[in-house]
Amino acid sequence: MKNIYGLILIVTLAFVGCSDDFLETPPQTQIVKENYFTSEEHLQLYLNGLHSLSGYGLFLSDQGTDDMATTGAVEIKNMMVGTPTAENIGGGWSWSYLRNINFFLENFDKADINEEDKRHYEGVARYYRAQFYFSKVKRFSDVPWYGKTLSTTDEDLYKPRDSRTLVVDSIINDIQFASEHIRENVALGNIHKWAAVMLQARIALYEGTYRKYHPELSLEGTANRFLQIARDAAKELMDSGEFSIHNTGNPETDYYTLFSSEDLTAIQEAILINVYDTEKNRFSGNGTVFGNYEQSPSKSLINSYLMTDGTRFTDQSGANTMTYVEEFQDRDPRLSQTFVYPGWIQAGSSTPYISEFNRNFTGYHQIKGYNNTTEGAGVDVAVYRYAEALLTYAEAKAELGELAQGDLDASINLLRTRAGLPDLDMVAANSDVDPVMAARFPNVSGSNQGVIYEIRRERRVEYAAEGVRFDDMMRWAAGKEFENLPVGMYFPGLGNYDMNGDGVDDIAIIASGEDIPSPKEQNSLGVDLIYYKAGPFGDAGASIYLSEGTSGNMVTENTVRTFIEPKYYYRPIPQQQVDLNPNLTQIMGW
Numbered sequence: 001m002k003n004i005y006g007l008i009l010i011v012t013l014a015f016v017g018c019s020d021d022f023l024e025t026p027p028q029t030q031i032v033k034e035n036y037f038t039s040e041e042h043l044q045l046y047l048n049g050l051h052s053l054s055g056y057g058l059f060l061s062d063q064g065t066d067d068m069a070t071t072g073a074v075e076i077k078n079m080m081v082g083t084p085t086a087e088n089i090g091g092g093w094s095w096s097y098l099r100n101i102n103f104f105l106e107n108f109d110k111a112d113i114n115e116e117d118k119r120h121y122e123g124v125a126r127y128y129r130a131q132f133y134f135s136k137v138k139r140f141s142d143v144p145w146y147g148k149t150l151s152t153t154d155e156d157l158y159k160p161r162d163s164r165t166l167v168v169d170s171i172i173n174d175i176q177f178a179s180e181h182i183r184e185n186v187a188l189g190n191i192h193k194w195a196a197v198m199l200q201a202r203i204a205l206y207e208g209t210y211r212k213y214h215p216e217l218s219l220e221g222t223a224n225r226f227l228q229i230a231r232d233a234a235k236e237l238m239d240s241g242e243f244s245i246h247n248t249g250n251p252e253t254d255y256y257t258l259f260s261s262e263d264l265t266a267i268q269e270a271i272l273i274n275v276y277d278t279e280k281n282r283f284s285g286n287g288t289v290f291g292n293y294e295q296s297p298s299k300s301l302i303n304s305y306l307m308t309d310g311t312r313f314t315d316q317s318g319a320n321t322m323t324y325v326e327e328f329q330d331r332d333p334r335l336s337q338t339f340v341y342p343g344w345i346q347a348g349s350s351t352p353y354i355s356e357f358n359r360n361f362t363g364y365h366q367i368k369g370y371n372n373t374t375e376g377a378g379v380d381v382a383v384y385r386y387a388e389a390l391l392t393y394a395e396a397k398a399e400l401g402e403l404a405q406g407d408l409d410a411s412i413n414l415l416r417t418r419a420g421l422p423d424l425d426m427v428a429a430n431s432d433v434d435p436v437m438a439a440r441f442p443n444v445s446g447s448n449q450g451v452i453y454e455i456r457r458e459r460r461v462e463y464a465a466e467g468v469r470f471d472d473m474m475r476w477a478a479g480k481e482f483e484n485l486p487v488g489m490y491f492p493g494l495g496n497y498d499m500n501g502d503g504v505d506d507i508a509i510i511a512s513g514e515d516i517p518s519p520k521e522q523n524s525l526g527v528d529l530i531y532y533k534a535g536p537f538g539d540a541g542a543s544i545y546l547s548e549g550t551s552g553n554m555v556t557e558n559t560v561r562t563f564i565e566p567k568y569y570y571r572p573i574p575q576q577q578v579d580l581n582p583n584l585t586q587i588m589g590w
Contacts, residue, residue, distance in 0.1 A: 059369030061467035086572035123181035204230035234393035251420030256337035271384035296361035298486035310422035342501035352500035362488025488554035
């Protein structure tokens with residue numbers, strides 16, 4: 001495999017010992033700045049120490065959303081079922097990484113290299129700072145902006161929050177600089193110009209839509225500025241000619257290739273790649289992406305995929321009571337390239353896989369991000385995909401009221417073409433508004449309501465299980481949707497069921513109080529049926545929970561969830577930090 005990273009030396013990581021709370025200067029024994037930052041090699045090695053990319057965990061990070069049931073201790077789920085306070089909601093208030101970035105920005109300029117090269121390294125550092133502060137704004141909104149390193153006596157150690165407007169403007173300044181000065185050609189896996197442009201588009205779309213749909217900020221009038229930045233950054237990527245949607249004319253496999261490949265370097269859709277490297281023994285995550293780990297896809301997500309003719313699955317008669325085999329028929333091919341479908345064969349087996357059930361899950365299994373081999377090899381991860389630029393462009397234009405059919409043809413419809421689906425027609429979408437989407441997002445209005453819903457559907461489907469759903473629902477002010485408990489496969493009652501579509505029964509569902517027969521009943525192929533005992537949630541004798549006890553959807557929990565608006569769109573500053581700095585005040589009811 002590939003070995004593309006420079007040495008990640010200790011020069012920066014030595015700073016980790018600094019206090020997160022007070023952004024202290026590092027001991028003189030670690031880096032003597034007068035003797036460092038004098039060459040390009042020093043700059044590159046230091047920035048290598050800041051470098052971090054999303055790995056296979058990307059495919060496990062939608063837990064707690066309406067897309068995934070989870071048994072994990074996910075913060076948003078715990079908040080909705082518990083009593084969250086500034087004392088028990090922790091995390092996110094660490095600043096040592098920022099101090100390392102600012103330390104670099106205060107010292108890189110002494111390197112004996114030309115100005116263009118200096119600006120490249122400055123741009124990379126400012127990319128990291130923009131990324132760092134973006135995560136802070138998403139979590140806390142108003143946070144202190146630190147543009148310099150602080151000593152233990154610096155009065156800014158006790159400064160209050162800066163306004164969201166100041167912080168986001170500073171983020172935009174950083175990422176704009178980065179997009180203008182970072183080189184296009186860098187070592188594989190390093191931050192390059194187009195990665196910065198993509199991050200710029202992501203940040204601006206988030207902020208523009210967040211301000212539009214969150215009246216508690218009183219910033220609706222400033223939303224369009226950020227939507228325009230998102231539009232322009234996405235268009236810059238589109239016009240660059242550097243990237244394209246991976247489409248070889250095989251709609252049944254092209255999408256899956258993006259998430260099952262050990263080598264994405266030849267695929268032009270991947271803007272930035274985190275390379276799986278067997279020589280470095282980097283953990284692949286194959287065993288946790290597939291199967292009954294902590295997350296399991298929801299029926300709501302499955303329902304969002306269109307039919308192959310472009311019509312809505314939820315418009316089909318009996319859509320919510322179709323069995324597993326029925327609901328996978330004639331659907332958007334991305335459905336069967338994201339989740340185990342009837343007839344899927346796992347590597348090493350000669351027979352179709354029969355989904356394994358667990359009473360805390362939905363019955364559906366994820367294969368996105370799973371490399372279906374007997375070797376257990378991992379996959380390269382596309383940290384940024386060109387598909388995101390197209391989705392960003394379409395959404396920004398629609399929210400600005402500028403969208404035309406040509407814009408859809410240059411963006412969303414490239415994704416639909418890859419999937420073998422009919423084009424999205426703007427007039428048709430706006431004249432036939434999806435009632436399911438309208439109920440889910442009642443705060444969307446205007447002449448583009450229908451097409452905004454379809455762009456959101458496309459984003460949900462295209463980026464299912466890639467860790468974007470939580471941020472999307474937060475920026476659209478749709479947190480109330482998380483109150484709906486995720487459910488899974490539907491079973492009309494006790495009895496035998498075909499699970500791979502060959503017309504032969506594979507499993508038997510009996511009541512929780514019944515005994516599994518011995519010997520077990522066999523199907524027409526002479527194979528023992530797999531038995532499950534059904535009961536309501538919490539039935540100790542059940543191996544699967546059904547909503548109606550002996551029929552209905554598989555259920556994963558029964559706890560009442562409450563999403564308090566607008567409070568739960570934000571997190572409190574940990575109480576111990578407020579105790580240290582009384583100038584830090586809580587917002588939004590915290």
